[in-house]
Amino acid sequence: RTVEHELRLALGREEFEVVYQPQYDLTSESQSGSEALIRWHHPVHGKIAPGHFISVAEETGLIVPIGEWVLRRACMDAATWPETLSVAVNLSPAQFRDSDIAETVAEVLKETGLPANRLELEITESLLINDTEEVLTKLNRLRDLGVAIAMDDFGTGYSSLSYLARFPFSKIKIDRQFIRNMTRDPAMRAIVKTIIALGKSLDVTITAEGVETPEQAEMLRKFGCRQVQGFLYGYPEAAQTNAQPKETAD
Numbered sequence: 130r131t132v133e134h135e136l137r138l139a140l141g142r143e144e145f146e147v148v149y150q151p152q153y154d155l156t157s158e159s160q161s162g163s164e165a166l167i168r169w170h171h172p173v174h175g176k177i178a179p180g181h182f183i184s185v186a187e188e189t190g191l192i193v194p195i196g197e198w199v200l201r202r203a204c205m206d207a208a209t210w211p212e213t214l215s216v217a218v219n220l221s222p223a224q225f226r227d228s229d230i231a232e233t234v235a236e237v238l239k240e241t242g243l244p245a246n247r248l249e250l251e252i253t254e255s256l257l258i259n260d261t262e263e264v265l266t267k268l269n270r271l272r273d274l275g276v277a278i279a280m281d282d283f284g285t286g287y288s289s290l291s292y293l294a295r296f297p298f299s300k301i302k303i304d305r306q307f308i309r310n311m312t313r314d315p316a317m318r319a320i321v322k323t324i325i326a327l328g329k330s331l332d333v334t335i336t337a338e339g340v341e342t343p344e345q346a347e348m349l350r351k352f353g354c355r356q357v358q359g360f361l362y363g364y365p366e367a368a369q370t371n372a373q374p375k376e377t378a379d
């Protein structure tokens with residue numbers, strides 16, 4: 130397939146970029162970190178969104194070298210940020226299945242000098258469907274390194290509350306579809322409120338994704354949501370703009 134062939138060449142041709150979307154802490158009213166998101170600048174086709182190539186990368190196994198490249202880039206960049214800022218990196222299930230992910234993460238932290246507690250790894254529920262001992266062992270090894278593990282897109286896919294008891298998450302990210310409809314749909318509102326309360330009981334940080342309006346932010350604050358991410362707070366942008374803290378810029 131063309132996309133596969135082009136993806137194979139893209140790493141060597143330096144066509145990928147990592148952009149960063151800020152995450153804000155509603156308690157301290159300040160940025161707590163950023164999520165790293167890959168971008169592909171194809172020489173002919175221009176910008177290609179991750180939605181169009183991540184699945185191909187997963188099917189072909191290319192996600193292993195590409196994901197490792199993103200991880201290294203993100204840790205290198207974050208090592209230059211103020212030490213209060215963390216970086217979150219998305220991991221695909223294939224990176225757990227086809228590579229020694231804990232070994233890779235340990236190596237990259239050592240190489241870049243980023244303290245482990247400033248790295249967060251985002252995984253999705255799909256990793257936990259085949260809820261094997263091997264996945265659990267790898268997650269625990271990552272946790273033992275001192276990195277945080279976040280459950281991404283919570284509430285979509287095959288959510289099971291039992292995952293929250295079996296795996297050592299430090300954060301749950303509420304999927305943006307719940308946030309989008311929260312202010313007008315009472316059922317969505319109840320779900321968001323309940324997930325936030327659950328996070329409190331489990332001592333897990335809750336992040337609301339896709340926050341776009343002040344109304345949504347106000348409601349989340351009222352429910353006691355700790356962290357927010359979304360266009361209201363910032364778009365995914367090149368590293369340079371995030372390298373300077375907002376307070377001291379200018």
Ligand code: G
Nearest residue numbers: 165166167178179180183196199219220221
């Ligand atoms: O902005 P956005 O279009 O960046 O991202 C779309 C989807 O692609 C999201 O679900 C996001 O988690 C995923 N994604 C973005 N960057 C990466 C990455 O580096 N690795 C993996 N596995 N997924 C990514």
Ligand code: G
Nearest residue numbers: 219281282338339340341358359360361365
């Ligand atoms: O699945 P994951 O959370 O990793 O995906 C992040 C994706 O969400 C990226 O594609 C990013 O561009 C997108 N995103 C981030 N903030 C917002 C937002 O406020 N609204 C919408 N519609 N998308 C957002």
Ligand code: MN
Nearest residue numbers: 164219251281
């Ligand atoms: Mn994510």
Ligand code: NA
Nearest residue numbers: 281282302338
């Ligand atoms: Na998400």
